[in-house]
Amino acid sequence: MELEFFASCLGGLERVLADELKSFGIERVRPLGGGAAFFCEPARALRACLWSRLASRIMLVVGRVNAGDADLLYAGVYDIAWEDVLSEDATMAVRSHGSNDELRNTRFTALKVKDAIADRLRIKRGARPDVDSRSPRASIDVRIHDRRATVSLDFSGEALNHRDYLEPDDKEDAPLACSKAAGALALAGWSERAKQGAAFVDPACRDGVLLVEAASIACDRAAGLGRERWGFQGWAHYDEGLWRSLVDEARERFEAGIARFAGADALEAPQSAPPDLSCVCFAGASNSSPAVSRARNHVRHAGLRQVASVEIGDASSAGPLVVRVANAKPKGGVSQGAMFVVSDIDAQARVDALAHVQSDEAAFAAAAGAAPAGSLFAAVDANDVAARFGVAPLATYSMGRGRAESTVEVFDAAPRGGTVIVIEDLAGGAPRHVEVLEPASDQFAARLRKVFKERRKWAAREGVTCYRIYDSDLPDYAVAIDWYSGSGDARGNNCLHIAEYAAPASVDAGKARRRWNDVLAIAPVVCGVRPDHVFSKRRVREKGGGQYRNAGMRAYPTTVDEGGYRFEVDLAGRLDTGLFLDHRITRRLIGEAAEGARFCNLFAYTGTASVYAAGGGAVETTTVDLSQTYLDWARRNMAANGFAGTEHRFERADVLRWITETRRAKARFDLIFVDPPTFSNSKAMGKKTWEVQRDHVELLIGVVHLLADEGLAIFSCNLRSFKPDFEQLARYGVEIEDISLDTIPLDFSRTPKIHKCYRVRRAEKRS
Numbered sequence: 001m002e003l004e005f006f007a008s009c010l011g012g013l014e015r016v017l018a019d020e021l022k023s024f025g026i027e028r029v030r031p032l033g034g035g036a037a038f039f040c041e042p043a044r045a046l047r048a049c050l051w052s053r054l055a056s057r058i059m060l061v062v063g064r065v066n067a068g069d070a071d072l073l074y075a076g077v078y079d080i081a082w083e084d085v086l087s088e089d090a091t092m093a094v095r096s097h098g099s100n101d102e103l104r105n106t107r108f109t110a111l112k113v114k115d116a117i118a119d120r121l122r123i124k125r126g127a128r129p130d131v132d133s134r135s136p137r138a139s140i141d142v143r144i145h146d147r148r149a150t151v152s153l154d155f156s157g158e159a160l161n162h163r164d165y166l167e168p169d170d171k172e173d174a175p176l177a178c179s180k181a182a183g184a185l186a187l188a189g190w191s192e193r194a195k196q197g198a199a200f201v202d203p204a205c206r207d208g209v210l211l212v213e214a215a216s217i218a219c220d221r222a223a224g225l226g227r228e229r230w231g232f233q234g235w236a237h238y239d240e241g242l243w244r245s246l247v248d249e250a251r252e253r254f255e256a257g258i259a260r261f262a263g264a265d266a267l268e269a270p271q272s273a274p275p276d277l278s279c280v281c282f283a284g285a286s287n288s289s290p291a292v293s294r295a296r297n298h299v300r301h302a303g304l305r306q307v308a309s310v311e312i313g314d315a316s317s318a319g320p321l322v323v324r325v326a327n328a329k330p331k332g333g334v335s336q337g338a339m340f341v342v343s344d345i346d347a348q349a350r351v352d353a354l355a356h357v358q359s360d361e362a363a364f365a366a367a368a369g370a371a372p373a374g375s376l377f378a379a380v381d382a383n384d385v386a387a388r389f390g391v392a393p394l395a396t397y398s399m400g401r402g403r404a405e406s407t408v409e410v411f412d413a414a415p416r417g418g419t420v421i422v423i424e425d426l427a428g429g430a431p432r433h434v435e436v437l438e439p440a441s442d443q444f445a446a447r448l449r450k451v452f453k454e455r456r457k458w459a460a461r462e463g464v465t466c467y468r469i470y471d472s473d474l475p476d477y478a479v480a481i482d483w484y485s486g487s488g489d490a491r492g493n494n495c496l497h498i499a500e501y502a503a504p505a506s507v508d509a510g511k512a513r514r515r516w517n518d519v520l521a522i523a524p525v526v527c528g529v530r531p532d533h534v535f536s537k538r539r540v541r542e543k544g545g546g547q548y549r550n551a552g553m554r555a556y557p558t559t560v561d562e563g564g565y566r567f568e569v570d571l572a573g574r575l576d577t578g579l580f581l582d583h584r585i586t587r588r589l590i591g592e593a594a595e596g597a598r599f600c601n602l603f604a605y606t607g608t609a610s611v612y613a614a615g616g617g618a619v620e621t622t623t624v625d626l627s628q629t630y631l632d633w634a635r636r637n638m639a640a641n642g643f644a645g646t647e648h649r650f651e652r653a654d655v656l657r658w659i660t661e662t663r664r665a666k667a668r669f670d671l672i673f674v675d676p677p678t679f680s681n682s683k684a685m686g687k688k689t690w691e692v693q694r695d696h697v698e699l700l701i702g703v704v705h706l707l708a709d710e711g712l713a714i715f716s717c718n719l720r721s722f723k724p725d726f727e728q729l730a731r732y733g734v735e736i737e738d739i740s741l742d743t744i745p746l747d748f749s750r751t752p753k754i755h756k757c758y759r760v761r762r763a764e765k766r767s
Contacts, residue, residue: 002028005045006152007055008035010179012399016186017054024048043242045155049230050246053182053213053223055160059141059152060235067149069102070112077116077142077151083124083236085153090234091132092117095154098144113142113151138234157231164226165212165301167294174209176404180380181213181344182223184408187397188378193340194218198375199325203318203367204343204360205284208295208310210380214342215282215299215308219257222250226301254303262306263331277309279330285313285321287359288532314531315362316433319370326372338374341367347383353572355498355520355534357383362435362521365389365415377411384517385409387437390416421445423525426453432525438511441518444477449526455747459483466560466569466581468747469527472501479519482581483527484571487561495533495558496523497571502538535571559640563588565611566640568633578606578633582754583675585743586716590673591616593712597670600624600706602655607634609673614643618671622649624658626682656695659702669706672713674699674760692717697725701732704762713760716743720753735763 014031028039065076096110118128139154161175295310365388393409465485478501486493503512555573569577594616680690737759
């Protein structure tokens, strides 16, 4: 009895999925968008569920019905013989996808289908089936397209890409990573190479998913071998005996596959026992200890501990790792052929950690360079790995759609090799060798090493833990590099924050990109920071409130100390981290002037000035900002330093409007800090915009009217071309004194225009 099925997959994998289904003995297969349709008897469909690495779900098509409106859909679903589809003890859930003019709400569609099935079974069996939306034994899938609906029973249950070796604390996108890994290996042709005895190395393996998938293929381990719950178990024709025989066969094949590499007694060895590295043919490496731990757990849970290993390593150790694996002598006598070097660089998802990407690409290239002749190399979602090979890829494949889109680049020749520079270790360790794309990058490395060595000594002497190391010291390497030392639970976590200034149009875009990549490769080595603790962003010098723009990346919150206070910073999620390092002296001045003062912080951002004022003895603080996000951040900063009483107020408001209302209420302050953005067009301001050059006179007039007698305001802005309108300000009784040079810290002395700072008072009335 042949039945109709549909196997879904990542876009771009339809043809390799069809080939995989044919390898299970299924003859009638047709690739379609998003999967493959096929016809076969139940036994082969169950085999596909157990063995498929590329399918996301496998569904038994039970009917196609009219979906012109809700009543027609109900009638069509009711007419399906559900008593011949669902087992009597099956609990049920319905998923709906798609819509048309009459059926716009997927929840409503699912409800109509559920009612039709339940009503049919109540008539045929005398009882409605139980509904279990969380863990049903039978999942019904309904897909609306125009005026037709395809109704299917999901044979998979949980998605097939949710492998049994994944852990409960793995990220939500871990199943997608499994699909990507299996898809990349299929597109690159790993299965055939594995049959020929090729070894496998992932020199940037991160969580080890690629390594586990590759070793599973070579060792003939079924993708679903460890799974206990399946959607077909709620099918009326489920044959448990048949299923058990398929699982037993899969276990025997896996045992034989392990024995081919590690010997016949390998499966009897405890999974906690370390593998014999002299016979390991599948290896991975990562420079992150947490990643190595996760990868090893995945290897162990997959039962591959005796044939696969994961080690700490980077570009410098990638070559030796490849040589060792290439010379491995499997106990089972598998002949060694050429090597397969594959890494999932995942550059698009790690735009905040491009230094880690550069480190992974360097490790990938180093491994490829050490591989024996005839090897094949594949990079998934690389940044610019072709530049390291010096040639275009042999083949390029795409899979997935939208945000899940991935690219696989395959090379059949080793990298040509770039310029290698030697970097002396400031801690006295062995020199490090770094491959760069631009020969002149050795000058950047030398300059960065010199400045960092001096700046580190200065910071230790002054007790500064977060500071600028480099700011476009060499014009061709136009980046700003800041050092952050973690505190509290983050103590010992040293991080770099690297911002790239956009190159002018006169600079070749390719050369600028290569220089940027070299900066990201060199900086962590010079500064002794893990690549995954280097956070990179691209900042464009333009009019606009940069500190208020989200960088569009995942947040990386941590804590740092400054001046005896603790602050929360986000090194990844925003263009600025929450702590303006160039305001270090300005914050100290505020603290020194705050004793007994009523303090007001306007355009407060993350409230760091409020912390200094409270710590300096202010009797009350008022923190004002238009952003609720930053006000909440300011509250956390204040609370972290013990300032959480009612004397500390936080007000969300447009600052100019707030000043007007507060003047009318006759509230006065002894000390005010004003640090407005250069430009703002926040939606919360309505149709208004803010420009500091244009609007500073109105702002400072209002600020002066909030000052008590003998009160002081400190006004700062980061518009480098800013010029106060002294004449206009004097006309309205505003006295302003430029103290900018006195507020520029030593680590910003190369860029003294980083900000402008002024003392502002009410001008004395002359008789």
